[in-house]
Amino acid sequence: MTVSSPSPVVILVEPQLGENIGAAARAMANFGLTDLRLVAPRDGWPNERAVAAASRADHDIEGARVFDTLREALADLNHVLATTARSRELTKDVIGPAEAARELTDIAASGGRSGVLFGRERSGLTNDDVALADKILTLPVEPSFSSLNIAQAVLVIAYEWRKAHLGDTIPFQTNDAALPATKDDLHGLFDHLESALDEAGYFQPDHMRPTMTRNLRGILHKGAFTRQDVRTLRGVVAHLEGRRGRHRKVPEE
Amino acid sequence: MTVSSPSPVVILVEPQLGENIGAAARAMANFGLTDLRLVAPRDGWPNERAVAAASRADHDIEGARVFDTLREALADLNHVLATTARSRELTKDVIGPAEAARELTDIAASGGRSGVLFGRERSGLTNDDVALADKILTLPVEPSFSSLNIAQAVLVIAYEWRKAHLGDTIPFQTNDAALPATKDDLHGLFDHLESALDEAGYFQPDHMRPTMTRNLRGILHKGAFTRQDVRTLRGVVAHLEGRRGRHRKVPEE
Numbered sequence: 001m002t003v004s005s006p007s008p009v010v011i012l013v014e015p016q017l018g019e020n021i022g023a024a025a026r027a028m029a030n031f032g033l034t035d036l037r038l039v040a041p042r043d044g045w046p047n048e049r050a051v052a053a054a055s056r057a058d059h060d061i062e063g064a065r066v067f068d069t070l071r072e073a074l075a076d077l078n079h080v081l082a083t084t085a086r087s088r089e090l091t092k093d094v095i096g097p098a099e100a101a102r103e104l105t106d107i108a109a110s111g112g113r114s115g116v117l118f119g120r121e122r123s124g125l126t127n128d129d130v131a132l133a134d135k136i137l138t139l140p141v142e143p144s145f146s147s148l149n150i151a152q153a154v155l156v157i158a159y160e161w162r163k164a165h166l167g168d169t170i171p172f173q174t175n176d177a178a179l180p181a182t183k184d185d186l187h188g189l190f191d192h193l194e195s196a197l198d199e200a201g202y203f204q205p206d207h208m209r210p211t212m213t214r215n216l217r218g219i220l221h222k223g224a225f226t227r228q229d230v231r232t233l234r235g236v237v238a239h240l241e242g243r244r245g246r247h248r249k250v251p252e253e
Numbered sequence: 254m255t256v257s258s259p260s261p262v263v264i265l266v267e268p269q270l271g272e273n274i275g276a277a278a279r280a281m282a283n284f285g286l287t288d289l290r291l292v293a294p295r296d297g298w299p300n301e302r303a304v305a306a307a308s309r310a311d312h313d314i315e316g317a318r319v320f321d322t323l324r325e326a327l328a329d330l331n332h333v334l335a336t337t338a339r340s341r342e343l344t345k346d347v348i349g350p351a352e353a354a355r356e357l358t359d360i361a362a363s364g365g366r367s368g369v370l371f372g373r374e375r376s377g378l379t380n381d382d383v384a385l386a387d388k389i390l391t392l393p394v395e396p397s398f399s400s401l402n403i404a405q406a407v408l409v410i411a412y413e414w415r416k417a418h419l420g421d422t423i424p425f426q427t428n429d430a431a432l433p434a435t436k437d438d439l440h441g442l443f444d445h446l447e448s449a450l451d452e453a454g455y456f457q458p459d460h461m462r463p464t465m466t467r468n469l470r471g472i473l474h475k476g477a478f479t480r481q482d483v484r485t486l487r488g489v490v491a492h493l494e495g496r497r498g499r500h501r502k503v504p505e506e
């Protein structure tokens with residue numbers, strides 16, 4: 001399952017460490033984002049450390065576009081969110097990642113192009129950077145420990161965007177063999193186990209048989225077994241019966 | 254706003270790189286998780302590189318508990334999820350992060366203790382590891398690029414857990430402007446208005462110029478303008494300039 005364009009643009013403003021640029025590209029690739037833009041990367045471009053840190057997303061990072069100014073990087077976009085961990089004196093709407101992701105997908109659906117800004121490693125985005133954005137995006141972090149690595153902030157946004165875009169779709173589902181057992185499967189297990197226990201003289205004293213049976217069936221109902229689980233359990237019972245059977249064949253003297 | 258215990262336990266199975274252990278501890282701290290357990294870390298414990306990578310979460314990582322076996326690490330838990338990017342032949346329920354987070358908070362609410370397993374850097378969790386878990390947890394990644402760094406996987410789970418625990422953000426308001434202005438349109442309006450106001454001596458006192466400029470841009474960003482809105486506003490500015498121009502041409506006596 002791939003993601004249809006246009007997906008949001010990730011814009012790193014004056015990133016300092018190639019490792020962070022590469023890790024951000026990798027996080028984007030994990031969730032299907034492809035358009036990475038860099039504004040005045042400190043160590044220039046291309047950057048070998050970025051390519052190394054991108055792991056297998058190296059072809060994505062080689063497609064990154066570099067701009068001298070933030071305004072140039074935003075020129076073709078319709079809607080821009082500025083990611084920041086600090087509250088600002090600027091009068092702008094502040095939204096969280098889930099709401100931002102719904103907003104980004106709605107804008108894409110109406111033919112618009114959007115982008116998300118991420119700031120410098122130490123100092124984040126300036127107020128002038130944020131003034132070029134439509135809204136402030138902030139993450140629901142622990143206030144006492146709110147500073148996220150750039151690549152981790154990119155990861156959370158990319159993850160929420162993919163969820164909003166594709167729903168909570170996971171790449172593989174519960175194995176088909178995990179079909180839940182029918183009552184008929186379960187009743188077959190009851191009969192098999194109870195007859196085996198009968199032969200083993202389990203139901204003593206005899207007047208306790210109904211209660212003991214109900215308790216056993218109650219325990220087996222708690223399992224939420226699959227059809228395969230029931231087949232496995234009947235195999236277990238059969239082997240225990242067989243072993244006891246062989247034992248009984250030993251002459252007793 | 255802080256998170257009440259018991260929060261889910263994060264269990265790293267045979268982690269190899271101290272950097273990843275530290276980054277995982279930092280990701281946990283970002284979203285209010287505190288209980289980190291390590292099963293047979295390759296390079297022993299404590300690990301200087303882990304403490305360095307934990308950044309300001311170093312006190313959390315120094316509280317990490319180390320176990321020889323996975324079974325010991327799980328002994329006091331009631332419910333365990335195994336994180337994996339690969340489909341397994343095991344017949345277990347497979348859930349995504351959001352559903353997992355709801356499950357983890359429900360279990361905490363009923364007084365239970367839960368944990369999430371994360372595997373080795375290269376090989377992930379073995380089928381025997383997964384067999385000790387109640388369910389499989391997988392992330393909605395791009396199938397063509399599904400391998401997440403351990404700390405990034407921890408981050409997504411910690412983030413979803415905090416969201417499920419502390420609830421969602423404010424409702425989303427749609428902006429259905431037919432032809433939204435691009436940033437280039439808006440920047441042109443900024444330049445036009447600001448130069449006209451410059452001529453008009455608006456930016457007084459001079460040291461207030463940056464604040465006044467940001468406030469103006471903030472106001473103009475609130476409009477969610479269409480391209481036509483921007484053309485109209487530039488016409489308004491042009492007429493104001495022109496009127497002032499004509500006014501100045503009138504001889505004053």
